[in-house]
Amino acid sequence: MGVHQLNQNVPVILVIEDDDTIQTVVDTALSDAGFEPAIAPSGEEAVTLLKGMKGKYRALVTDIGLRGKMDGWEVARQAREFDPEFPVVYISGASAADWPSKGVPNSIMLPKPFAPAQLVTAVSNLLNNRTPTA
Amino acid sequence: MGVHQLNQNVPVILVIEDDDTIQTVVDTALSDAGFEPAIAPSGEEAVTLLKGMKGKYRALVTDIGLRGKMDGWEVARQAREFDPEFPVVYISGASAADWPSKGVPNSIMLPKPFAPAQLVTAVSNLLNNRTPTA
Amino acid sequence: MGVHQLNQNVPVILVIEDDDTIQTVVDTALSDAGFEPAIAPSGEEAVTLLKGMKGKYRALVTDIGLRGKMDGWEVARQAREFDPEFPVVYISGASAADWPSKGVPNSIMLPKPFAPAQLVTAVSNLLNNRTPTA
Amino acid sequence: MGVHQLNQNVPVILVIEDDDTIQTVVDTALSDAGFEPAIAPSGEEAVTLLKGMKGKYRALVTDIGLRGKMDGWEVARQAREFDPEFPVVYISGASAADWPSKGVPNSIMLPKPFAPAQLVTAVSNLLNNRTPTA
Amino acid sequence: MGVHQLNQNVPVILVIEDDDTIQTVVDTALSDAGFEPAIAPSGEEAVTLLKGMKGKYRALVTDIGLRGKMDGWEVARQAREFDPEFPVVYISGASAADWPSKGVPNSIMLPKPFAPAQLVTAVSNLLNNRTPTA
Amino acid sequence: MGVHQLNQNVPVILVIEDDDTIQTVVDTALSDAGFEPAIAPSGEEAVTLLKGMKGKYRALVTDIGLRGKMDGWEVARQAREFDPEFPVVYISGASAADWPSKGVPNSIMLPKPFAPAQLVTAVSNLLNNRTPTA
Numbered sequence: 001m002g003v004h005q006l007n008q009n010v011p012v013i014l015v016i017e018d019d020d021t022i023q024t025v026v027d028t029a030l031s032d033a034g035f036e037p038a039i040a041p042s043g044e045e046a047v048t049l050l051k052g053m054k055g056k057y058r059a060l061v062t063d064i065g066l067r068g069k070m071d072g073w074e075v076a077r078q079a080r081e082f083d084p085e086f087p088v089v090y091i092s093g094a095s096a097a098d099w100p101s102k103g104v105p106n107s108i109m110l111p112k113p114f115a116p117a118q119l120v121t122a123v124s125n126l127l128n129n130r131t132p133t134a
Numbered sequence: 135m136g137v138h139q140l141n142q143n144v145p146v147i148l149v150i151e152d153d154d155t156i157q158t159v160v161d162t163a164l165s166d167a168g169f170e171p172a173i174a175p176s177g178e179e180a181v182t183l184l185k186g187m188k189g190k191y192r193a194l195v196t197d198i199g200l201r202g203k204m205d206g207w208e209v210a211r212q213a214r215e216f217d218p219e220f221p222v223v224y225i226s227g228a229s230a231a232d233w234p235s236k237g238v239p240n241s242i243m244l245p246k247p248f249a250p251a252q253l254v255t256a257v258s259n260l261l262n263n264r265t266p267t268a
Numbered sequence: 269m270g271v272h273q274l275n276q277n278v279p280v281i282l283v284i285e286d287d288d289t290i291q292t293v294v295d296t297a298l299s300d301a302g303f304e305p306a307i308a309p310s311g312e313e314a315v316t317l318l319k320g321m322k323g324k325y326r327a328l329v330t331d332i333g334l335r336g337k338m339d340g341w342e343v344a345r346q347a348r349e350f351d352p353e354f355p356v357v358y359i360s361g362a363s364a365a366d367w368p369s370k371g372v373p374n375s376i377m378l379p380k381p382f383a384p385a386q387l388v389t390a391v392s393n394l395l396n397n398r399t400p401t402a
Numbered sequence: 403m404g405v406h407q408l409n410q411n412v413p414v415i416l417v418i419e420d421d422d423t424i425q426t427v428v429d430t431a432l433s434d435a436g437f438e439p440a441i442a443p444s445g446e447e448a449v450t451l452l453k454g455m456k457g458k459y460r461a462l463v464t465d466i467g468l469r470g471k472m473d474g475w476e477v478a479r480q481a482r483e484f485d486p487e488f489p490v491v492y493i494s495g496a497s498a499a500d501w502p503s504k505g506v507p508n509s510i511m512l513p514k515p516f517a518p519a520q521l522v523t524a525v526s527n528l529l530n531n532r533t534p535t536a
Numbered sequence: 537m538g539v540h541q542l543n544q545n546v547p548v549i550l551v552i553e554d555d556d557t558i559q560t561v562v563d564t565a566l567s568d569a570g571f572e573p574a575i576a577p578s579g580e581e582a583v584t585l586l587k588g589m590k591g592k593y594r595a596l597v598t599d600i601g602l603r604g605k606m607d608g609w610e611v612a613r614q615a616r617e618f619d620p621e622f623p624v625v626y627i628s629g630a631s632a633a634d635w636p637s638k639g640v641p642n643s644i645m646l647p648k649p650f651a652p653a654q655l656v657t658a659v660s661n662l663l664n665n666r667t668p669t670a
Numbered sequence: 671m672g673v674h675q676l677n678q679n680v681p682v683i684l685v686i687e688d689d690d691t692i693q694t695v696v697d698t699a700l701s702d703a704g705f706e707p708a709i710a711p712s713g714e715e716a717v718t719l720l721k722g723m724k725g726k727y728r729a730l731v732t733d734i735g736l737r738g739k740m741d742g743w744e745v746a747r748q749a750r751e752f753d754p755e756f757p758v759v760y761i762s763g764a765s766a767a768d769w770p771s772k773g774v775p776n777s778i779m780l781p782k783p784f785a786p787a788q789l790v791t792a793v794s795n796l797l798n799n800r801t802p803t804a
Contacts, residue, residue, distance in 0.1 A: 009648075010649055011654075029704075033651055033652065034565075034651030034654075076235075077236065078235070080235035084235070084400075084401065085399055096802035097802055097803055099801075099802050100239060100802075101214035101218070103239045104234060104235060105234060105237045105239055105240070105241060108798050109802050111802045113680055115680065115703055116703065116704040117704055117790045117791075118681075118794045118797055118798055120653045121657055121795060122794070122798050124651070124653050124654045124656075124658070125661070125795070127650075127654055128644050128654055128657060132633055132635050132645050133352065133633055143515045144517065145515055145516065145517055163302075168431075168517030168519055169517045169519070231401055233399075234399060246277075247279055248279065248395075249279055249301055249302030249303045250302040251302055251303070251388045251389075252302075252392045254392075254519045255388075255393060255396060255519075257519075258517070258522075258523035258524070261516075261520055262512065262520055262524050265501075266498035266502075266511050266513045266754075267499055346637070352636035352637070367533075367534050368533060368621065368641060368642075369613045369614070369616035369620070370613065370640075371641045373635065373636060373639045373640070373641055373642070373643060374641070375641060378530065380411075381413055382529075383435055383526070384435065385436055385522045385523075385526050386413075386436075386530055388526075389527060390530050393527070393530075478771075480771070482770045483771050486770035487770065502750045502754035502774060502776075503746075503748070503751050503754070503774060504747065505775045506770060506775070507769065507774070507776070507777060509775060533621055534620075545782075547788075569785055569786065569787030570699075570786040570787055571785045656791075660787050660788045660792070661795070663784075664778050664788055664791060664792050667769075668767055669767055
């Protein structure tokens with residue numbers, strides 16, 4: 001399991017990214033911004049984590065092309081079945097132009113290249129716009 | 135073909151709705167608001183119309199459960215492949231709660247029951263928010 | 269009870285408005301748009317209706333100065349305790365400028381004079397922007 | 403002066419439109435929606451009206467090509483100098499694609515053909531989104 | 537007075553937070569982002585500062601439970617009486633779910649735990665969305 | 671030419687700012703956020719760069735008063751002629767209040783003083799809100 005130790009006092013963001021260089025950029029950007037990134041090695045394991053620990057993860061950051069059978073579009077759809085307002089940020093190069101037809105509502109696509117600040121702003125906005133619940 | 139004669143001076147809205155009662159409500163609401171509704175009898179025919187007459191239709195209003203093999207979610211995805219900002223309004227009863235996972239970005243779901251004014255406002259807002267192009 | 273017969277196939281909007289002229293304008297505007305207005309004679313009775321029939325009313329349209337002890341600001345706050353995303357539209361003349369300090373988040377203030385279409389657009393937008401649930 | 407008698411209890415919308423057919427459409431759409439359209443025959447006269455009766459007009463609806471020296475882009479700029487949040491809706495055929503470079507912020511462009519409901523929704527939204535003031 | 541020396545070239549943000557740990561997080565996040573945080577020890581003193589130095593503070597960041605008689609909800613209401621568009625960010629754990637009924641319009645609630653970047657993004661967005669005035 | 675070496679893997683932001691102190695603040699803020707700032711010494715040269723290398727620059731950050739004949743308002747208008755959705759952020763002290771009449775639609779004005787985080791959030795939001803294209 002590539003999942004970091006989870007900190008109760010920090011929002012945990014589930015990240016699925018196969019490319020090691022991009023994964024490091026995402027991991028560093030989120031950590032520097034005060035989030036706790038939790039890396040999932042495949043879409044299938046990400047869905048298992050989301051199902052098993054409801055409420056633990058506050059947002060999903062996912063690449064589109066993943067090493068298992070499930071791509072990022074499908075992971076986001078399944079995440080939204082558990083939580084209809086779950087924040088979703090996609091990262092992609094070649095697949096960015098498919099977002100208007102394959103993305104979920106109220107999600108954000110970051111086409112590569114993107115600056116780390118764009119990722120942090122995207123995740124922050126999606127979290128800040130949720131109606132807080134008891 | 136259930137498609138009305140198309141008026142050059144009025145925005146044409148493609149409508150896919152099997153239920154005759156709802157179809158009449160939608161048809162009347164759009165016509166009274168000054169739009170030209172064009173009824174497509176199935177998702178497959180709607181996609182054929184969108185492919186064959188690019189730029190003719192300004193928005194899609196679709197039910198989810200349709201009589202062919204293609205449901206409303208799939209029609210919207212194909213419409214967005216032709217035009218990434220194509221306005222989409224879904225109408226549904228039982229399937230409304232699937233919108234967060236199956237809808238396309240920047241679309242609107244009208245859960246039944248809805249007032250005709252909600253449909254007109256939804257279509258108008260999606261059209262008004264597009265960046266005009268040459 | 270000033271409440272109309274409720275129609276299962278039309279969204280019901282709870283309206284609190286003491287001024288007979290404005291009440292007629294609001295009632296006519298909502299009915300013509302395809303909503304079912306349900307008139308409550310005071311804020312206290314509106315809160316009782318909202319508590320007693322959860323899910324029945326889809327939005328609140330309220331004046332600020334009401335004949336009971338409870339004003340429109342307080343009715344909206346109580347409505348939001350039952351449903352954190354309950355659509356709220358305020359109508360007011362003299363009190364409109366208090367909205368930034370006394371209104372609830374994601375509500376709309378219609379300062380008098382307003383056109384009936386503004387009311388219909390306000391209610392429609394608030395309904396259309398809700399995430400549909402099962 | 404082509405200006406209608408102004409009604410104190412109805413929001414007055416200043417309209418500049420040379421084409422008689424479109425002017426009739428706009429006039430009818432706004433009146434049916436409960437607004438009071440006030441027709442100005444040229445951009446110059448519109449600016450004179452806005453300067454002379456501050457607070458009288460609640461929004462501007464303007465074509466781009468006008469019969470005087472001043473076009474619709476310039477009228478909107480001058481209207482915004484008097485009131486930085488003045489609601490502006492442009493109507494145009496050939497000039498619609500110039501909106502991203504020549505329009506003012508927070509305005510709406512309605513490319514022809516448009517449905518009357520789009521105009522009413524545009525004006526209503528701009529009015530409803532203003533922060534009410536004393 | 538717990539108020540820092542104010543810098544003319546930096547936007548000053550008024551902060552009310554009793555919990556020392558959270559206060560340090562907020563103070564550091566805002567300073568690192570280029571804001572000047574000014575700490576007020578109670579809601580009463582915050583209101584006195586806002587009244588006494590109009591235009592000095594650009595935004596309010598407040599906890600809900602405060603040590604004086606005035607809670608964060610009330611401070612925000614009073615801040616909005618001076619300036620109807622004053623940016624307000626609430627921070628809270630237990631009270632976050634009261635935001636839909638007790639918050640002011642166009643404010644942001646950050647439920648704990650939150651990342652420092654969420655606070656910075658919230659304050660930046662509220663400031664960036666204001667219409668600039670002379 | 672004051673233009674930095676351009677990095678293929680980082681979004682390049684075109685910056686026009688005569689004041690050396692502000693230019694350093696902007697340059698540092700964008701670089702720290704992961705963008706590549708490219709400084710243009712005048713509006714005329716900025717327009718030449720935008721024309722000559724379409725797609726190279728992702729956003730414009732510009733002061734209003736510039737040393738050539740072309741001011742920041744005009745540069746933004748010309749940038750939008752090439753790309754109708756080109757992200758534009760203005761920075762200004764004295765001219766900020768002219769934004770409602772002279773700015774382009776969907777742009778952001780940062781009145782001085784502003785925090786570096788406001789600039790980064792403004793640029794990030796404009797980039798994140800674009801519909802990705804092939």
